[in-house]
Amino acid sequence: MVEFMKYRPQDHYFKKAKAEKYPARSVYKLQEADKKYKILRPGQLVLDLGAAPGSWSKYALKKVGPKGLVVGVDLSPVNIKHSRYRFVQKDIFQLSPQELNTIIEKDHFDVVLSDMAPKTTGDRSGDHFRSIALAEKALALAEALLRRGGTFMVKVFEGEAFPDFVKQVKTRLGPVKRFRPRSTRPSSREIFVLVISRQR
Numbered sequence: 265m266v267e268f269m270k271y272r273p274q275d276h277y278f279k280k281a282k283a284e285k286y287p288a289r290s291v292y293k294l295q296e297a298d299k300k301y302k303i304l305r306p307g308q309l310v311l312d313l314g315a316a317p318g319s320w321s322k323y324a325l326k327k328v329g330p331k332g333l334v335v336g337v338d339l340s341p342v343n344i345k346h347s348r349y350r351f352v353q354k355d356i357f358q359l360s361p362q363e364l365n366t367i368i369e370k371d372h373f374d375v376v377l378s379d380m381a382p383k384t385t386g387d388r389s390g391d392h393f394r395s396i397a398l399a400e401k402a403l404a405l406a407e408a409l410l411r412r413g414g415t416f417m418v419k420v421f422e423g424e425a426f427p428d429f430v431k432q433v434k435t436r437l438g439p440v441k442r443f444r445p446r447s448t449r450p451s452s453r454e455i456f457v458l459v460i461s462r463q464r
């Protein structure tokens with residue numbers, strides 16, 4: 265009972281998400297990054313990797329407006345019915361850039377986001393390497409699909425392979441920023457790596 269009544273800072277974001285009708289509190293990580301780096305703008309084509317249950321996609325749809333398009337990908341379903349939304353229920357490792365090109369009928373996205381995370385097991389090192397594998401796949405898709413100077417934002421659980429991953433992103437896409445949102449739980453090792461659009 266005492267444990268139940270303890271104040272938890274994350275409750276604030278959980279309740280806020282519920283009140284604002286977002287299916288997950290993770291929306292505030294994207295919102296915070298967006299406020300800081302101006303990631304999302306009207307008319308953009310956005311790829312949202314690891315989209316379920318759908319709060320990033322919902323936020324992105326609001327920002328890109330009626331001339332934009334958001335494509336979500338996840339192993340789990342996303343319940344968003346919107347004329348500017350497409351969803352692919354698939355393992356990212358089975359997904360080819362061509363499949364996404366067919367959906368958007370264009371060669372490039374303006375923004376590639378990835379909030380993908382492995383199911384955590386308690387094995388910190390294993391979870392870290394599984395997170396890096398997902399982030400590397402997101403990077404490969406971004407390299408194939410992002411327009412020149414587009415924006416890439418990817419979540420990673422920090423660990424020994426993190427510096428090398430950051431190096432790869434720098435080499436393949438350009439200068440990077442590291443970003444830890446305030447709404448991230450203090451115990452979490454997650455961090456976002458961003459390559460910000462050079463064309464405003």
Ligand SMILES: C[S@@+](CC[C@H](N)C(=O)[O-])C[C@H]1O[C@@H](n2cnc3c(N)ncnc32)[C@H](O)[C@@H]1O
Binds near residue numbers: 288291320339382
């Ligand atoms: C933290 S959740 C994403 C939350 C989402 N950004 C939102 O705001 O609603 C991480 C997601 O990554 C997805 N994921 C993990 N491994 C994946 C894979 N191999 N392929 C596709 N999605 C994957 C999970 O299914 C999960 O829905």
